[in-house]
Amino acid sequence: MKKDYYDILGVQKNASPDEIKKAFRKLAHSHHPDKQGGNADKFKEANEAYGVLSDEKKRQQYDQFGHAGANMGGQGGYGGAGFNPNDFGFDFSGFQQGGFGQGGNVEFDLGDIFGDVFGGGRRAQAKRGHDISVDAELSFEEAVFGVEKTFNIHKTSACPDCSGSGAKAGSKMKTCDVCKGAGKVKEMKRSILGTFATTKTCEHCHGAGKIPEEKCHTCKGSGVLERNQEIKVKLPAGLEEGETVRLTGAGEAIAHGASGDLYIKVHVEEHEIWRKEGHNLVTDLDVKLSDALLGASYELETLDGSISLKIPEGIGFGEVLRVKGKGVPMSGTGPSAKHRGDIMVKVNIVMPKRLSKDARKTIEGLKGEGV
Numbered sequence: 001m002k003k004d005y006y007d008i009l010g011v012q013k014n015a016s017p018d019e020i021k022k023a024f025r026k027l028a029h030s031h032h033p034d035k036q037g038g039n040a041d042k043f044k045e046a047n048e049a050y051g052v053l054s055d056e057k058k059r060q061q062y063d064q065f066g067h068a069g070a071n072m073g074g075q076g077g078y079g080g081a082g083f084n085p086n087d088f089g090f091d092f093s094g095f096q097q098g099g100f101g102q103g104g105n106v107e108f109d110l111g112d113i114f115g116d117v118f119g120g121g122r123r124a125q126a127k128r129g130h131d132i133s134v135d136a137e138l139s140f141e142e143a144v145f146g147v148e149k150t151f152n153i154h155k156t157s158a159c160p161d162c163s164g165s166g167a168k169a170g171s172k173m174k175t176c177d178v179c180k181g182a183g184k185v186k187e188m189k190r191s192i193l194g195t196f197a198t199t200k201t202c203e204h205c206h207g208a209g210k211i212p213e214e215k216c217h218t219c220k221g222s223g224v225l226e227r228n229q230e231i232k233v234k235l236p237a238g239l240e241e242g243e244t245v246r247l248t249g250a251g252e253a254i255a256h257g258a259s260g261d262l263y264i265k266v267h268v269e270e271h272e273i274w275r276k277e278g279h280n281l282v283t284d285l286d287v288k289l290s291d292a293l294l295g296a297s298y299e300l301e302t303l304d305g306s307i308s309l310k311i312p313e314g315i316g317f318g319e320v321l322r323v324k325g326k327g328v329p330m331s332g333t334g335p336s337a338k339h340r341g342d343i344m345v346k347v348n349i350v351m352p353k354r355l356s357k358d359a360r361k362t363i364e365g366l367k368g369e370g371v
Contacts, residue, residue, distance in 0.1 A: 005049035005062065013063070017054065024050040025135065033154045033228055040154045040226075051133045054265075127257030129156065132250075136264050138239065140271035141303055144281070146237035146333035150230055151264075156252045157229045159219035164253065166223040167212030174213050176205035183209040206256035224253045233264065237329040237337065238279065241268040273301065279328040279341025284348055285321075287311055292349045302326055302343060304335050309345060321345040 006013050009023040024046060029035075031043040052058045134151055158164035167173065175181040179202035189196050201207040215221030231250055239245070243266045251260025274281045285298065295313035299306055304326055311321075327341025355363065 003045070005053055008045055008049040009053065011053075015053075020050065020053050021135075024054070028135075033152075043154055047132060047134075048130065051131055051263075054133055127254055129252035129254040129257065129260035131260040131263060132252060133263045133265060136235065136245075136266050138235070138266060138268050140269055140274065140276075142235075143239045143241075143266070143268040144237060144276065144303060144328050145335060145337075146235055146239075146329070148232060148234045149264075150232050151262075152228055152230050153262075154226070154228050156224050156226050156254070158253045158259070159216055159223055159225055161218040162216035162223060164223040165212070166216055166219065166221040166255070168214040168216050171212045171214040173210040176202060176209055176211050178202055178204040179209065181209040183207040208256070223255045231262065233262075234333075235264070235266070237333045238276075239266045239268065240276075241266065274303065276328060277344075279330055280344050281327045281341070282344045282346070284346050285309070286348050286350045287315070288350055289352060292316075292347070300345070311347070315347055315349075317347065317349045319347050321347065 006015070009015075009020060009027065011019055011023050015023075027046040028043060028050075031039045031046060033040040033043055052062050132153065132155060134153065136149055136151075138147065159166070161169065176183075179185050183202055183205065184199050184207070185202050186197060186199050189198055202209075205211050212221070216223075219225045231247070233245070233247055235245060245264040245266065247262040247264065249259045250262035253259045273283050275283070281303070283300075285300070287296075287298070291298075291311055292315050293313070295315075296311045298309045298311060300309045302323075307323065307326075309321065309323070315321075321344075323343035323345070325340050326343040329337035330339040330341065332338060352359075
C-alpha cells in the first residue's frame with residue numbers, strides 16, 4: 001500500500017504550495033543519490049509526491065480519489081460520479097441477495113465488463129511513464145541570457161544497451177508464441193451478466209506481435225531499468241521566476257510505452273540593481289541636484305559590463321534614459337544575441353539635506369532668474 005504523499009513530504013493536507021516546495025527541497029537535498037548517505041528510494045518517493053502535490057489539478061484529484069486519482073487526468077470512466085449500472089438495464093438484485101456474491105464464486109472486474117461498452121476501460125488507456133518535476137536555481141544573468149543546466153536524476157530510463165527494445169544486440173525477432181503475431185489475444189470471462197468475449201493486448205509481446213530470440217542481459221528483456229541519468233537542458237533566455245519548462249519524454253520510462261515528461265520549475269535570484277520588465281532591463285539611478293542642473297556622466301554597471309551614461313543638462317525627476325540593445329535577448333541567447341530589448345534608467349534627483357552658506361547664496365541668486 002502506497003504511503004500518503006503528504007506524509008512523505010512531512011506537510012499538512014492544507015499546506016501551501018510554498019510549504020510543499022520547501023519540504024521537497026529539503027528532502028531532495030537530504031536523499032539525493034549522488035550525495036554521501038543519500039537514499040535513492042526515498043528520493044524517488046519524494047519526487048513522485050512532489051510531482052503530484054505541486055500540480056494544482058493533480059493535487060485536487062489526489063485529495064478526492066487518492067493514488068488512483070493522481071493519474072486520472074480528469075477522466076470520469078465507468079467509475080465516475082453518477083454512474084448507475086441499473087440505468088443501462090442491468091439488474092444486480094441477485095448479487096445483493098446472496099447469489100453471485102456469496103455462493104456463485106464468480107470473479108469479475110467492472111473495468112473488464114464495462115470497458116468496451118464505454119470505450120474507457122483501464123486497459124484501453126495508453127501506457128505512459130510518470131512525469132518528473134525538478135527545480136532549477138538560476139542567477140539573474142542566467143535567466144536573462146539563457147543557460148545550459150545539467151540535472152542528475154535517478155529514474156526509470158530506457159535501457160542504454162538495447163535502447164528500450166528488450167532484445168540483445170544483434171538478436172533477431174520472432175513471432176510471439178502466445179498471440180501468433182496478432183498483438184492481441186481473446187479470452188472468455190464469466191460475470192454476473194453472463195459470459196463475455198474480450199480482446200486485450202498480448203502481455204507476452206506487449207502488442208508488438210514479435211519478441212526477441214534473446215533478451216537483453218542488462219535489463220533482462222524489460223527494456224527499462226532504474227539508474228542515475230545525466231540530462232543536459234538548454235534553458236532559453238528571458239525566463240521568469242516560477243516559470244516551468246517542459247522536456248518531452250525525459251520523465252520516467254515505462255516498458256513498451258511512452259516516457260513521461262520532465263518539468264523544470266525555474267527560480268531566479270534577485271539582482272542588486274536590475275529588474276526585468278518584458279525584454280527591457282530597468283533600474284533606478286540617484287543623480288545629484290547639481291548634475292541634474294548642469295549635466296554629467298555616470299558609470300553604470302550593466303550585465304554586459306560598465307558603461308558611461310550621459311545625464312543631459314536640466315533633466316527632470318522621474319525621467320527615463322534609454323540605452324538601446326542592452327536588454328533581454330528576443331531571439332538567440334547570450335550577450336551576443338542580435339535582437340535585444342533596451343536598458344531603461346529611471347532618474348531620481350537627490351536633494352541636499354543641508355546647504356552651506358555659499359550654496360544658499362547661490363541658490364537665492366537663482367531666484368531672480370526664475371529657477
